[in-house]
Amino acid sequence: MSTLEHASEHHHDNSAAHGYGDNNELYVHEFRDDYGSKLGMWFFLFTEVLLFGGLFVAYFFFRVNSPEGFQNAAAHLDIMPGAINTVILLTSSLTMAYAIVSIQRGKKVLSNWYLGATIAFGFWFLINKYFEWSHKIHLDLYPGSERILNEMPDGEGVFFTLYYMMTGLHTLHVIVGMIVIAFIMVSVSTENINKNRYIKMENAGLYWHLVDLIWIFLFPLFYLLH
Amino acid sequence: MSDNSVGTKQFVSFYDIKTKYNGLLSWLLTTDHKRIGLMYLVTMGVWFSIGLLIALLMRLEMLSMGETLISAKHYNAAFTLHGVIMVFLFIIPGIPAVLGNFFLPIQIGAGDVSFPRINLFSYHLYILGGLLALGSVIYGVFTDSLMDTGWTFYAPYSMQTGAKVAIPLLAAFFLGFSSILTGINFLTTVHRMRMKGMTMFKMPLFTWSLYSTAWIQVIATPVVGITIVLVLMEYLFDGIGIFDPSKGGDPVLFQHMFWIYSHPAVYVMVLPAFGVTSDIISTFSRREIFGYKVMAFSTLSIAGIGYMVWAHHMFTSGMSDTARQAFSFFTYLVAVPTGVKIFNWVATLWRGSIKLAPPMWMVLSFLFLFTIGGLTGMPLGALSTDMHLHDTYYVVGHFHYVILGGIVPMFIAGMLYWFPKMFNKMCNEKTSNYLVLLYFIGVNLTYFPMFIMGYMGMPRRYFDYLPEYQTYHILATVGSWILIGSIFGFIALFIYTVRKGKTLSDINPWGSLTLEWTIPSPPPLLNFVEEPELTHGPYDYPDYSDKEAKH
Numbered sequence: 001m002s003t004l005e006h007a008s009e010h011h012h013d014n015s016a017a018h019g020y021g022d023n024n025e026l027y028v029h030e031f032r033d034d035y036g037s038k039l040g041m042w043f044f045l046f047t048e049v050l051l052f053g054g055l056f057v058a059y060f061f062f063r064v065n066s067p068e069g070f071q072n073a074a075a076h077l078d079i080m081p082g083a084i085n086t087v088i089l090l091t092s093s094l095t096m097a098y099a100i101v102s103i104q105r106g107k108k109v110l111s112n113w114y115l116g117a118t119i120a121f122g123f124w125f126l127i128n129k130y131f132e133w134s135h136k137i138h139l140d141l142y143p144g145s146e147r148i149l150n151e152m153p154d155g156e157g158v159f160f161t162l163y164y165m166m167t168g169l170h171t172l173h174v175i176v177g178m179i180v181i182a183f184i185m186v187s188v189s190t191e192n193i194n195k196n197r198y199i200k201m202e203n204a205g206l207y208w209h210l211v212d213l214i215w216i217f218l219f220p221l222f223y224l225l226h
Numbered sequence: 227m228s229d230n231s232v233g234t235k236q237f238v239s240f241y242d243i244k245t246k247y248n249g250l251l252s253w254l255l256t257t258d259h260k261r262i263g264l265m266y267l268v269t270m271g272v273w274f275s276i277g278l279l280i281a282l283l284m285r286l287e288m289l290s291m292g293e294t295l296i297s298a299k300h301y302n303a304a305f306t307l308h309g310v311i312m313v314f315l316f317i318i319p320g321i322p323a324v325l326g327n328f329f330l331p332i333q334i335g336a337g338d339v340s341f342p343r344i345n346l347f348s349y350h351l352y353i354l355g356g357l358l359a360l361g362s363v364i365y366g367v368f369t370d371s372l373m374d375t376g377w378t379f380y381a382p383y384s385m386q387t388g389a390k391v392a393i394p395l396l397a398a399f400f401l402g403f404s405s406i407l408t409g410i411n412f413l414t415t416v417h418r419m420r421m422k423g424m425t426m427f428k429m430p431l432f433t434w435s436l437y438s439t440a441w442i443q444v445i446a447t448p449v450v451g452i453t454i455v456l457v458l459m460e461y462l463f464d465g466i467g468i469f470d471p472s473k474g475g476d477p478v479l480f481q482h483m484f485w486i487y488s489h490p491a492v493y494v495m496v497l498p499a500f501g502v503t504s505d506i507i508s509t510f511s512r513r514e515i516f517g518y519k520v521m522a523f524s525t526l527s528i529a530g531i532g533y534m535v536w537a538h539h540m541f542t543s544g545m546s547d548t549a550r551q552a553f554s555f556f557t558y559l560v561a562v563p564t565g566v567k568i569f570n571w572v573a574t575l576w577r578g579s580i581k582l583a584p585p586m587w588m589v590l591s592f593l594f595l596f597t598i599g600g601l602t603g604m605p606l607g608a609l610s611t612d613m614h615l616h617d618t619y620y621v622v623g624h625f626h627y628v629i630l631g632g633i634v635p636m637f638i639a640g641m642l643y644w645f646p647k648m649f650n651k652m653c654n655e656k657t658s659n660y661l662v663l664l665y666f667i668g669v670n671l672t673y674f675p676m677f678i679m680g681y682m683g684m685p686r687r688y689f690d691y692l693p694e695y696q697t698y699h700i701l702a703t704v705g706s707w708i709l710i711g712s713i714f715g716f717i718a719l720f721i722y723t724v725r726k727g728k729t730l731s732d733i734n735p736w737g738s739l740t741l742e743w744t745i746p747s748p749p750p751l752l753n754f755v756e757e758p759e760l761t762h763g764p765y766d767y768p769d770y771s772d773k774e775a776k777h
Contacts, residue, residue: 036414037341039417040410040411050448053452054449054483054486058468144465144473161466
């Protein structure tokens with residue numbers, strides 16, 4: 001919090017944003033409001049929570065409607081890949097946090113290594129997800145499959161629909177996060193992001209942590225509740 | 227445009243200033259909130275006109291019984307298009323995107339919004355959504371598969387209809403995203419960009435209304451975003467069944483998720499109109515707005531309570547009695563702050579020295595029309611009467627009274643009021659007054675008969691009707707000519723005045739006290755030539771009336 005307040009004191013200089021010089025030419029100071037950028041990011045994260053919130057509402061609604069089907073279907077998910085992915089994402093949040101601390105201390109190269117590690121963890125997550133999904137599809141466990149239509153009549157289809165939709169949307173967010181972090185890495189190399197100006201990296205970090213946090217809710221709801 | 231000066235310093239207006247790009251690109255790639263606002267105005271004007279023409283077509287079909295002008299199928303497509311265009315492309319972005327973009331930063335003494343580039347990106351998303359919608363219409367015309375779901379996309383019908391609903395759904399998704407980004411931008415702007423001394427409770431009520439609106443946009447829009455994604459997935463992949471009961475889904479869930487957004491969207495539409503009303507009514511009564519803080523809080527509480535009333539659209543859809551009673555209760559509750567506003571506006575008029583300029587005439591018709599619109603909503607919020615009135619013309623009459631009696635007139639009034647600031651020209655007073663009168667007659671003649679025939683049982687969305695409704699349909703159709711004529715009259719007046727109007731020399735022709743009237747017209751690039759100073763509140767009219775009388 002202290003860095004936040006620090007940033008806002010020094011960089012929110014609304015009043016001197018612009019003016020007219022002696023020859024009436026318009027001059028514009030670079031406008032900078034780190035606190036404002038972060039506030040905007042929090043508002044955006046709030047909308048992300050609500051986006052997933054709609055899906056969570058649907059999940060609970062159908063779970064209450066067909067508890068047995070959901071329990072039965074959840075038993076078909078493998079806890080191990082899910083658990084590994086949880087650890088991967090949590091660790092990637094750690095490296096993201098380290099990247100921010102490093103840039104705050106002016107260690108540009110180290111910061112980029114941590115960012116690279118975060119992206120690598122993202123890839124690892126995606127690879128796991130790929131194998132997990134293809135295994136499920138191989139087992140004929142997807143909405144509308146013969147197996148679900150014939151053997152699982154109590155809402156298992158809806159469970160798997162929500163499973164693919166929610167983890168799929170989450171995976172999409174992981175990919176977006178990785179792309180954003182890649183751009184941040186470029187900005188660090190070109191020193192657009194540096195010791196005194198790292199709000200973009202902080203915002204990317206906030207986004208990445210949210211993506212992590214959503215997984216923390218998805219994992220127990222799908223893998224553990226059965 | 228160059229003879230403006232404030233103090234000793236000269237400046238260039240935002241129209242004339244040299245930027246990195248020239249010509250059209252200097253508009254399409256601008257980050258200036260004023261230019262973005264004007265681009266929204268032009269684009270929206272086009273969409274609004276298209277929506278009006280479709281409405282005209284539908285009213286013409288209803289002029290006489292039987293299939294006269296368009297077939298049942300095309301009638302379905304027409305009301306769908308009319309709804310989609312009017313709701314998503316005109317009235318939701320509406321006042322915030324045009325007048326809000328232009329005046330929110332100025333009213334709080336800022337040079338621009340917090341995120342100017344995101345502001346431009348919102349506009350580009352809006353254009354993208356519009357183009358997608360247009361593309362789906364053109365595609366539908368050529369393949370004879372126009373969308374016929376109504377603007378509500380109710381599942382599972384929207385997946386079973388022959389039309390390709392994927393493109394319009396995608397359009398709605400992008401428009402929602404655009405709306406979210408505008409909301410985030412305005413929220414951050416209000417929190418971070420206020421000038422020195424401009425506390426929250428010194429902000430003009432128009433800014434307050436935009437602030438509350440931005441909250442609704444941020445809270446409600448993501449829910450419809452995810453609903454659209456779900457419908458899209460269900461439409462694209464055969465096995466998925468979230469809303470289709472034959473695949474284990476629940477259609478009522480769709481209605482809930484849809485209205486969780488789409489009812490608060492009504493307040494996205496109407497709150498900015500309330501804000502415009504407050505600013506205008508205080509200026510033209512030369513009186514401080516009655517109960518400023520109550521007005522600010524009532525705006526916020528409408529935004530809050532408005533989030534909890536959505537299921538009153540679904541009283542007949544199948545819900546528990548407890549749920550229906552709760553939603554009916556909240557529906558009545560949200561009427562309280564709205565009623566407070568009406569009373570406060572009337573109280574502001576009391577013993578004011580009222581100046582009947584065109585914007586004020588429009589506000590007065592608004593007070594009358596919107597009260598009808600609001601009160602006729604009461605029977606719809608009550609469970610027993612709604613059973614009778616649901617899906618009849620009564621509902622159509624009610625929400626058109628709210629929109630054309632509440633929102634569109636305040637959009638027009640806001641345009642008339644701020645026109646001198648935006649273009650430094652004044653719309654002809656006599657012409658404006660006649661158009662307001664026509665507008666008032668048009669709204670009443672078009673929509674009042676709908677209450678009667680709705681009460682008699684005329685269902686909405688039908689292309690044909692029984693003989694006993696004919697008188698009312700004829701009245702409504704004649705009314706629609708007057709109404710649409712007056713709206714096109716206003717559009718023509720605005721275009722004519724921008725092109726041929728006389729340049730004003732007064733930067734504050736109405737004698738208003740809010741900050742935008744202290745800067746030159748049209749404003750310079752970053753709005754304020756010199757550091758703005760806050761010498762008085764936005765509505766301190768009694769104290770400043772002597773000073774203002776010189777104008």
